Amino acid sequence: MTHGPGDSPEPRSVGAGGLHFPYSEPPAPGTALPVAPGVLWLRMPLPFALDHINLWVLEDGDGWTLVDTGIATDETRALWDQLLAGPLRGRPARRLICTHFHPDHMGLSGWLTERLGVTLWASLTEWAFGRQLAAMSDPEFAAISRGLYARAGCGDDLLDLVERRGNPYRSRVVPHPLSVRRLMNGTDVRIGEADWRVVTGHGHSPDHVGLWCPHRRLLISGDQVLPRISPNVSVWPTEPDADPLSLFLSSLHHWRASIDDDVLVLPSHGLPFRGLHARLGVLLHHHDSRLDETVDLCREGPRSAMDLLPHLFRRELDDHQLFFALGETLAHLHHLASQDRLSRAVGADGVERFRAC
Known part of the structure; x- marks a missing residue:
């Protein structure tokens, strides 16, 4: 589950499952750490047990491509202000790519695209799902939630909590952009002088985007592959009869067949690592x-x-x-x-x- 334990420092070490961690410490919030030529690592705080998200910035000619946003809080906005006035200053943003609709990844997409004058790039399903979920009122979301959780055997106390919580997604995002540039599995995105292949996954979210650069041996894995924890794979009220675990396991097989093993994996949580296929094997049997x-x-x-x-x-x-x-x-x-x-x-x-x- 993505609300599990955080990462621990392992300077150029071999961790559990034979993974290699070339970086021992994440960047401090508001700073940028180079992890490969033309690739910067940012980290934003989260108000959950899983207390951080990694964001990535890619050199794009004389500008930047941004990958993911952080959750919609004043603290995250202030950190973006600090980054844009500091390590990212002097280069214009060219686009914002969001791996999936979850609020820590797409929560500030509307704010950033409007501020920077760029387009959101994402899979159409993730953008549309985020748009409709953000538009759902508290009573509407509570109604479909009560249906799922009553069928699951929840008692009155939990069902009352469902009513009080309403739609928690709305409180963690700003309105998403009204339009999107669609990313599709197997297509290439030219960023700077390199092509990044879109590799989609399912189960954790409907149509999660990963970005693989064969030429530079890099993989931005989002939440689909994490070094220490398994991403949350859940049934949610918006699709109460779904089988997301079957979709997730099928996606792991697809990634193992599609992506070379010798990549540096840049995950959304934890530390960058090497050992993709070993990690996929662990997740397949987790x-x-x-x-x-x-x-x-x-x-x-x-x-x-x-x-x-x-x-x-x-x-x-x-x-x-x-x-x-x-x-x-x-x-x-x-x-x-x-x-x-x-x-x-x-x-x-x-x-x-x-x-x-």
Whole structure:
């Protein structure tokens, strides 16, 4: 889950899973650290247990291409002001690329594109999904959320919390741009003197964009591949019957077949690393034990998602983490049902329960 532990310093070391970390410390907020010729690493704070996001700036001729924005807070805006007046001064921005719609990645897209006079580049699905979610009122989002979470077995206390939370996405973004330049899987984007290949992924978000530069052996992986934690793969109220875990695992196979292993991976969280294929292998099997445990628990009798959650997530969860954990539990259940390892039925109380086949 992307709200897991942060990274730890490992100067040019070999970490878990045989990954190599060429940089031991991230840049301080408001500063830029070169990580490859023409590539700058920025870091913005987040108000969550996962407390940071990495952003990337690419030399683009006499200007810059920006990748991702940070969340829509006054603190993030102030840090952008500092960067634009400091290490990025003297070169105009050419475009803003957002890997996906999540607020830490697209939250300030409207503010930055308007301020800098540039176009947002993103997959059409991510832009459109972010636009519609930001436009959804608190009552509308609460209504579809109550439907999903009541079916998952949540009690009145949690359903009341759903009402109080409303639509948390709206509070973490500014309105996204009204138009977009579409990025599609397999197409190339010319940035400076190099072509960057668009490689899309699914499961963590609908049509997540990664950028691979074969010539420079670099991969901007967004959230699709992280060095220390598995990205959150959840069922959400906007698509209550989705099977995102199957999509995520299929995407990992696609990335392993499409991208060379000897790249420097620039992830959205954690430290840059080498060892892409080893990390993809770990992520492909990361969910195996939890899937097996879910089936074993469902052999004991029909279980709802809320029945299973405390067995699968044994640590204390805050409100933000709780809904991520519940979404991940549902993702595991839907994946197992798609494989005919579980059957599902909705009871007279409206709660969906799963039983081992």
